[in-house]
Amino acid sequence: MPRASSATLRRRHQLVRDAAARHQLDALVVTTRSNILYLTNFTGSAAAVVVTPDKVHFITDFRYVTALDTLQKSPQACPDLELSVVDGTYDATLIRVIGSLGVGRLGFEASNLTVSRHALLAAAFSDATGTGPALIPTEQLVERIRVRKDEDEIVTLRQAAELLSEVARGVFEEISQGRTERDIALAIDNRIRRAGFERPAFDTIVASGPRAALPHATPGERRLSENDLVVLDFGGVYDSYCVDLTRTVSVGRAGERVREVYAAVLEAHDRAIRTVQPGRSRFAVDAAARDWLTTCGLGAAFGHGTGHGLGLDIHEDPRITRPAAGAPGDDAGDADQALTSGMVFTIEPGAYLPGWGGVRIEDDVLVTEHGVDVLTSVTTDLLEL
Amino acid sequence: MPRASSATLRRRHQLVRDAAARHQLDALVVTTRSNILYLTNFTGSAAAVVVTPDKVHFITDFRYVTALDTLQKSPQACPDLELSVVDGTYDATLIRVIGSLGVGRLGFEASNLTVSRHALLAAAFSDATGTGPALIPTEQLVERIRVRKDEDEIVTLRQAAELLSEVARGVFEEISQGRTERDIALAIDNRIRRAGFERPAFDTIVASGPRAALPHATPGERRLSENDLVVLDFGGVYDSYCVDLTRTVSVGRAGERVREVYAAVLEAHDRAIRTVQPGRSRFAVDAAARDWLTTCGLGAAFGHGTGHGLGLDIHEDPRITRPAAGAPGDDAGDADQALTSGMVFTIEPGAYLPGWGGVRIEDDVLVTEHGVDVLTSVTTDLLEL
Numbered sequence: 021m022p023r024a025s026s027a028t029l030r031r032r033h034q035l036v037r038d039a040a041a042r043h044q045l046d047a048l049v050v051t052t053r054s055n056i057l058y059l060t061n062f063t064g065s066a067a068a069v070v071v072t073p074d075k076v077h078f079i080t081d082f083r084y085v086t087a088l089d090t091l092q093k094s095p096q097a098c099p100d101l102e103l104s105v106v107d108g109t110y111d112a113t114l115i116r117v118i119g120s121l122g123v124g125r126l127g128f129e130a131s132n133l134t135v136s137r138h139a140l141l142a143a144a145f146s147d148a149t150g151t152g153p154a155l156i157p158t159e160q161l162v163e164r165i166r167v168r169k170d171e172d173e174i175v176t177l178r179q180a181a182e183l184l185s186e187v188a189r190g191v192f193e194e195i196s197q198g199r200t201e202r203d204i205a206l207a208i209d210n211r212i213r214r215a216g217f218e219r220p221a222f223d224t225i226v227a228s229g230p231r232a233a234l235p236h237a238t239p240g241e242r243r244l245s246e247n248d249l250v251v252l253d254f255g256g257v258y259d260s261y262c263v264d265l266t267r268t269v270s271v272g273r274a275g276e277r278v279r280e281v282y283a284a285v286l287e288a289h290d291r292a293i294r295t296v297q298p299g300r301s302r303f304a305v306d307a308a309a310r311d312w313l314t315t316c317g318l319g320a321a322f323g324h325g326t327g328h329g330l331g332l333d334i335h336e337d338p339r340i341t342r343p344a345a346g347a348p349g350d351d352a353g354d355a356d357q358a359l360t361s362g363m364v365f366t367i368e369p370g371a372y373l374p375g376w377g378g379v380r381i382e383d384d385v386l387v388t389e390h391g392v393d394v395l396t397s398v399t400t401d402l403l404e405l
Numbered sequence: 406m407p408r409a410s411s412a413t414l415r416r417r418h419q420l421v422r423d424a425a426a427r428h429q430l431d432a433l434v435v436t437t438r439s440n441i442l443y444l445t446n447f448t449g450s451a452a453a454v455v456v457t458p459d460k461v462h463f464i465t466d467f468r469y470v471t472a473l474d475t476l477q478k479s480p481q482a483c484p485d486l487e488l489s490v491v492d493g494t495y496d497a498t499l500i501r502v503i504g505s506l507g508v509g510r511l512g513f514e515a516s517n518l519t520v521s522r523h524a525l526l527a528a529a530f531s532d533a534t535g536t537g538p539a540l541i542p543t544e545q546l547v548e549r550i551r552v553r554k555d556e557d558e559i560v561t562l563r564q565a566a567e568l569l570s571e572v573a574r575g576v577f578e579e580i581s582q583g584r585t586e587r588d589i590a591l592a593i594d595n596r597i598r599r600a601g602f603e604r605p606a607f608d609t610i611v612a613s614g615p616r617a618a619l620p621h622a623t624p625g626e627r628r629l630s631e632n633d634l635v636v637l638d639f640g641g642v643y644d645s646y647c648v649d650l651t652r653t654v655s656v657g658r659a660g661e662r663v664r665e666v667y668a669a670v671l672e673a674h675d676r677a678i679r680t681v682q683p684g685r686s687r688f689a690v691d692a693a694a695r696d697w698l699t700t701c702g703l704g705a706a707f708g709h710g711t712g713h714g715l716g717l718d719i720h721e722d723p724r725i726t727r728p729a730a731g732a733p734g735d736d737a738g739d740a741d742q743a744l745t746s747g748m749v750f751t752i753e754p755g756a757y758l759p760g761w762g763g764v765r766i767e768d769d770v771l772v773t774e775h776g777v778d779v780l781t782s783v784t785t786d787l788l789e790l
Binding site: 063064065082083084086087128130131132133134135136138139157159206209210213214218219223233234235236237238323324374 | 450467468469471472513515516517518520521524542595598599603618619620621622623708709759
């Protein structure tokens, strides 16, 4: 359950209405699940919302009516909510609700609505008497508001990051020679849940030895052995918000090459964090890590971005990357997005050497009025366990 | 890792090519993640595929290149695969690959591709010299093939259902007065993983007492108490395939009303299963359960469909529902879909009485040449624990 108060939701609605007005929209259909949650506190898996200047029309099906009712009786109730329970299909109900509003320009979320659903809406409104709304594609309208966390969100993310740090300190106790990656991943997931998270935020990564060279390895039956490097990357969802942390540890004494690569990645991590401040470009933060790794001869070994935004989604804006980098989410970022206070994102440079292994070090940071606050608090020393 | 052999993948490709040919398509862009997995055995989170008459063009980014390489050296290698590593963005790379093919009619998956991505492709090909392809929306082209499981899939689903049944028998030992829903859900998830599943297939439901009236309840801090009914709904992903099971148990002696409602739901469950055979309408299976519950005065208490297909997705076709029922996935089903051998789906009628509680009983079934095979094997007697 997210903890945004009704007053916070009301402020968010106002920001969305302001954005809609700037696009001359009479209403906005919101279909992206995390945007719906952001605007209503509703955590169910199926709903659609139409935001108008004075109402939040909310469509869900029978399964969630009782849960919504409970929400609406709580201090986290969504203001101005007008419920329509699905009758027939979601799309038929949505079309009915929209038809009843008499709006002229209706925005929709073009990065979420599929071509099929769009065609259904378009057909419904072109069939009408000519009074149906024009469908206007919008991009990232709610996401641009979400990128800057409000007070309620920062409180939650701070708590979540502190909890995850506690989990990490326990996770180090799980590392021992002979244990399988899979078994350790399971132990991490248990620690995440026992700590009070709703669930792991993504499939936990435990990648050991040469497998540490795969940035997105699935934990397998490989057993940890002496001198392995082990990348441990895990996250949790707390009150609907995601946090994310990576440490790389050595099983037993680390060799010289391990120390070199680890030190290079750690320095890249520290440089990136020192670069974070309001007004800076997100690309400058990426460059701080990347340039250092390049200097160390590890530029080609660092194939992903330096970080990603955290919030209701585990990967959201801002993307801390090179301009037009290769990861799929990168397409979504504003090219010129400058950092502003209230942004929360990861800093997670890495170096991956096929056949040898890899190192990644990740923390979660908040952009403050004057600089940066590191929300996670776990040693970055190379642990030899 | 799914276990489809290269020969099985080749057969699947042929079925897709046949379907594409029926729609006069020269190539098909596949963007739905589970469809990509079905056609290639690739389990990563980001990729795009273009199927042509003689190639499977495969686009992924740097993070997955090593994993793909390992796959391609295995007996599960994807035949005729031609790799393009993302350079710039996914969409830019996809546009380059498509542009190099010189195709005339290019199908895309309209229920997956967003309006934004479609606009990018359309812009790229309308800018061209007039030789760019026409973009043709398709619906459920790969999904219609997936609905009928092949031998490799049936082997996996049988094993998965048997494993989940073993888990269920252990889960009953976790039920005791005073324990919280959340604690039991955690124990269930651990059993799922320890049994060899990759992960739970969805957020495990433990809904007790009056909360059992919420079909999609989130496990909370409520403690089990004497005479509670507890709905336990959980599933696992095994070799990428999903199975799903629900039992409802009583904490201590069940009262008379509990016995009545339980017996009604169980009879609905049994009637639905007895109705399953090739050639039957999926609606007839739903009606068998629903009509019985209506006879018992519980028609209004059964607000969801009787079942859903299982496979690479936890909810897929066939939808065992009323015609045009309310759940969001229902929109996707073929209205007149008759059951055929090789279909695998759940049978899960329920009755939910606000303020009182609820009962749901769910098994997974396979349509055989002549009838039905129940893949899960757990007692349906009302357990008093």
